[in-house]
Amino acid sequence: MQQLTSYLSGRWVYGEGRPREIHHAVSGEALYQVCTDGLPLAESLSYARNHGGAALAAMTFQQRAQMMKALAKYLLAHKESLYEISFQTGATRADSWVDIEGGIATLFSYAGLAGRELPDDTLWAEDELIPLSKQGQFAARHVLTSRPGVALHINAFNFPCWGMLEKLAPTWMAGMPAIIKPATASAQVTQAMVKLMVESGLVPEGAIQLICGGIGDMFEHLDFQDVVTFTGSAQTGQKLRSHPHLMAKSVPFTMEADSLNCAVLGSDVTPDMPEFALFIKEVCREMTVKAGQKCTAIRRIIVPAAQVDAVCDALLKRLSGVVMGDPRVEGVKMGALVSLEQRDDVQEKVDFLLRNGCEPLCGATTEGLTLTGDNLGKGAFYPPTLLYCADPLTHQAVHATEAFGPVATLMPYQDLAQAVTLAQLGGGSLAGSLVTADGEVASQVIRASACAHGRMLVLDAAAAAESTGHGSPLPMLVHGGPGRAGGGEELGGLRAVKHYMQRTAIQGSPAMLAAIGREWVRGAPVAEDPVHPFRKYFEELRIGESLLTARRTVTEADIVNFGCLSGDHFYAHMDKIGAAQSLFGERVAHGYFVVSAAAGLFVDPAVGPVIANYGMEGLRFIEPVKIGDTIQVRLTCRKKIKKAQKSAEDKPHGVVVWDVQVFNQEGNAVALYNILTLVERKEGDF
Incomplete structure (x- = not known):
């Protein structure tokens, strides 16, 4: 069995200890062994700071942008090798496109944005001169400089490429090196992309390192100039965020957690309207893309009580046409979950919901699955599962329990005020959708529920032709959300770059501010x-x-x-x-x-x-x-x-x-x- 090596301090290395196995999501066969015991994990932090950090900090924003653009082109030219490995995680070609090419597009996006907006310098003067005196000879401005630290990125299993690149792009643009810790279940895909990065020769040595396995005691060696980001379950994220050393050193920690995202059907929409069909299509897509293993996937389907039967019939009809099986086989629309452990977790959560106010409309069990392909008996397949909660105001489990798979719950509302209440009961979401053709409905729902969401899609017939959909984070938009979703913000264009930099208010004469910023300001000679x-x-x-x-x-x-x-x-x-x-x-x-x-x-x-x-x-x-x-x-x-x-x-x-x-x-x-x-x-x- 192959050993999945880590890349630390310029070398590909493997630990000595009891390994953990990664299995093929579709066939169940053992693929790799992962172990980091005994590896110099703490030393990799110093290596990142002294090598990758020093090299990146010496580059101007424009040079970093050129580096990232060249790397994106290189990765795009070698994408097919990544698709081959991604099949092992149960992802279809369409699923992997979002992960692989969507991730590469993030590099392109940040490179282009920086090329247009950022200076050919290592210091970023963030704002205009702020006068502090009557005669204009004492003023201030805020500047951003690179942190002499390292960004430790702990990523989830569902997007092994995009999840890494969405953080790497602003990290590198800010002049910081990164250590990537992917989820073990899909670490082979991340490792394959990191290998391409190293082989390209385009990235300074030490700018990226990879840990395939546990991180040991790395948190104990972080300092205030370092940054930690986490994507995954809210429970794990809260545990990591409260680490005593992180709090003692005030290490910035950004969390993006799975959330109970919702889709609301407007009270104006009837089955004969195009918006109704759009709603059904969007919900089914979010349930089946990546087999529902998306942090932004729709978990709660909130519809007018008068439309519950129509929505139920339409969803069941569309879901019944979803072909499950080997993602390599033509015609298969949904593959397996990433692992048997993940499948068991989904089943456990579904069973809990069924005991707490929900009833099954389809799926909800792995028995009797019809699969397309050969040798799939040990695969981690789980069917599209639609549940119904008749009284979502009484049964709170549906707003607090997430089955991280192809599972969503349909629930009724009596009026728009109640729809807003249900949307907010999720306790904070990454993404929400409202499908309506009525501007007043849109205004009422969004104004009242935006506070509980990081991003909201308002979908009507006009937007549908070009909409990227409910669950598609875009580099220029904030990706994150309040409450259960983690309270953090990723992406968002240049906002994300600022997260990895130090903002300092500089006070002095216009002449001194011009000299420091290498940018003339009014009042300077x-x-x-x-x-x-x-x-x-x-x-x-x-x-x-x-x-x-x-x-x-x-x-x-x-x-x-x-x-x-x-x-x-x-x-x-x-x-x-x-x-x-x-x-x-x-x-x-x-x-x-x-x-x-x-x-x-x-x-x-x-x-x-x-x-x-x-x-x-x-x-x-x-x-x-x-x-x-x-x-x-x-x-x-x-x-x-x-x-x-x-x-x-x-x-x-x-x-x-x-x-x-x-x-x-x-x-x-x-x-x-x-x-x-x-x-x-x-x-x-x-």
Whole structure:
């Protein structure tokens, strides 16, 4: 039997002790032995900090993004080997697609997000300058820096690839190394992906390590700069979170636990409406994808009392068409649970629900299963199981007991207020769904029940064509939930990256804040040069380099001509009587004329390194510009972001963010904003 090795301190190693076996979920045959006894687990923490952590922290956000994008491409090119191993866990090809390619897509997503939003630096200035004094020479801003620690990720069995990558992407982007501890039942899939990462040579040594088996006393060696994340059962998570050493060292702990997620059918929906069919399809999909082994799966089906029979009939009809068996066989829609232990746990929970107010509508036992494929007698199969709880307000077990398999319970509600109550009885959920065609129903239910959910899907016929579904966490959206769901947040775009970084408020003069952030801020010194900044290549521009333009006096003709050209005949610009009665007291220039006139003052018109205007951010009109006012502009290089050259044919370039301040004749700011330009680089990456 094969030994499933761990990857620690740059070596593939196996322990010495009593091993635990991993069995094929479909055939029941023994596949691997797992053991970590005697391995240098604690030493792997120091190795991560000193090797992977040091290397990642030295990389800029842009370099980390490029690393992750290259790794995602490599994993995608080798995905078929992962699919082959994933079949051992009972997953169908469709199940594995969510896990394998969905996980890889998370790497792509974070790499793209960082490439667009984060600096080409190791420090992230999170916000704008915060003035702390009248004269503006004492200010503050918050910065984010990499923790010199390690992230220990303890993952669940149901998504051995995605569960790892959803945490790795923000961890690496934050500049932290990670040690992955997958659930033993599906650790072979995680190990296969980690092997690909190591073989790729794209990730710094020590940036990722893998523990296949127990973690021993690792918690005793964690420090305040480290981070622990956990995905799994609420009971196990609570036990880990309360570890005395974690509390003594204030080690951040994020928990994402299984929850009793619900789907609510709106009171407006009837069987002849398209939303009814959408509801049935969504519930059945969540019951059968990954054989119901999803932390976001629908466990409670909350429907109007008048529609219980119709929903029951429709669900039973659709579930009866689900073909179970070997996931390799064509036509099989649902495979096995991950292990016999997991199957026994599901049966135990179903039996408990049946003793506490629920009755079976289908499934609920492994006897008499019809399976497609050969040699399946020892597989961990469990049928789609639909239960019914007639009085869900009295029988609380249905809101507190989760059978982590293809099991859901149908329950009635009398009115929307009761539907909200039932939704909240879950005690905190990762995801909830509401299917309705009525905006007022949606408003009433979501406003009242959002507090109990981390994410909510409102599904109607319009959204259905493009909806990713109830149970699909997306990299740009928060994944987590309150209460029973763990109280944590994962993913959520750049929010997740911040979780692995240290936020510090820095106070000082604008000059010092600019030096620390390597980003010019208003009030810091500027440097002027006879050469126009638009004549300089990306590498030649200096942060703080500034241009003070010539002046321009605004005339009545300017306002009239701009109004005719733009079609903007707003009374404050064009109507002398109306403007006199306005808060301005007289006619004023269009705000967009001021912006256009400012561009005319600072732009150098000749062909040069500036390729294009990339956009405008943070535009604010501070004071009105009246006829006869004279404006002047100060243009300052605020920050530079080097962009990777995608091919030898592409022109190498970077993004330059310019601070624009438009003043009037009294020196008062009338408009403030940033413009972004694409500026050619002298040297390419090829």
